[in-house]
Amino acid sequence: MPAEPIRFFDRSTRTVKTELVLGERWMRLAYENPIGRLFVWGLIRRAFFSRWYGWRMRIGRRHESESRVTQLFSMMAGGRDSSALILPFITQYGIDVDEFAKSPFDYRTFNEFFYRALKPGARPIAAGENVAVFPADGRHLAFQDVSAAPGFYVKGATFTLAELFGDAALAEKFAGGAMLISRLCPVDYHRFHFPVAGTPGEPRLINGWLYSVSPIALRRNIRYLVENKRVVTLVESAQFGTVAIIEVGATNVGTIQQSFVPGRAVAKGEEKGFFAFGGSCVITVFQRGRIRFDADVLEQSAQHVETYAKMGERLGEVP
Secondary structure (H helix, E strand, O other): OOOOOOEEEEOOOOEEEEOOOOOHHHHHHHHHOHHHHHHHHHHHOOHHHHHHHHHHHOOOOOOOOOOHHHHHHHHHOOOOOHHHHHHHHHHHHOOOHHHEOOOHHHOOOHHHHHOOOEOOOOOOOOOOOOEEEOOOOEEEEEEOOHHHOOOOOOOOOOOOHHHHHOOHHHHHHOOOOEEEEEEEOOOOOOEEEOOOOEEEOOOEEEOOEOOOOOHHHHOOOOOHHHHEOEEEEEEEEOOOEEEEEEEEOEOOEOOEEEOOOOOOOEOOOOEEEEEOOOOEEEEEEEOOOOOEEOHHHHHHHHOOOEEEEOOOOEEEEOO
8 A cells, every 4th residue: 555645735836745755765664664663662762863863964074173083983983974965955855045044065064054044034024013923944733722623643643732841830821722833844944933022931941752753753643742852932922922932853853952042032033043953843832812823724734734834924913
């Protein structure tokens, strides 16, 4: 029986497309095969595996920060110049180099290319103080009342806010609230931004595993999103109340780097941080009645179909 393709709704073209999955053959072997799932449990979900792979993606030319001893160890361990992967990756996935803040030839490692910055204005921010925006490029699912959602990626597959936050009292504050799941593929721009203006608090780390967050994995077990390593930040917004932003790590994404200053007010669309190599996820939760998601995103989500949209595009508004 052929594997079910991953399809998503492209908001800009209003068409349904099929996702080109990086390493799809191995992903399906790992999460859809009993022997593969044993391999995931014993090795792939563990932090040292992602640290090892991240190290490989940091090997590159002219790496001034590495000592001669480190470079020699890399060579002895079979490490190759990861920057050689950049141009083939750009070509295979049709990535727009005109958006990059610098030339593709200037990245010393694949990881440096992976969390690249974009040119100013490459992601216009939807106007209006009562308008919220998508926090990242990616494929998004939106649920107006998370407690009433029949399922996220498939019917009947949900998790509780208490599990997501790792805090039952905080979950009560968001009971009946709205939730956005933003899934970033390896081909996407991997910096995440604030969906609303406000004042962010201190980020809180919840340690966990590093399962894949591809739909191939999540359709089988949605709980990976609440078992993985994640970082929770609360933002106090004059228009939207308290907004929770949760970055979720995944296989080969052991690093979630925050670049904002807690306690300093931020503008809507301002950079919050970035993920190192791999697919990853940002979950945004609003309090009950504080946002009305746009109808097209809700319509697709009700059918368990993700909507592709870029950071800065309109997500919804204050009711």
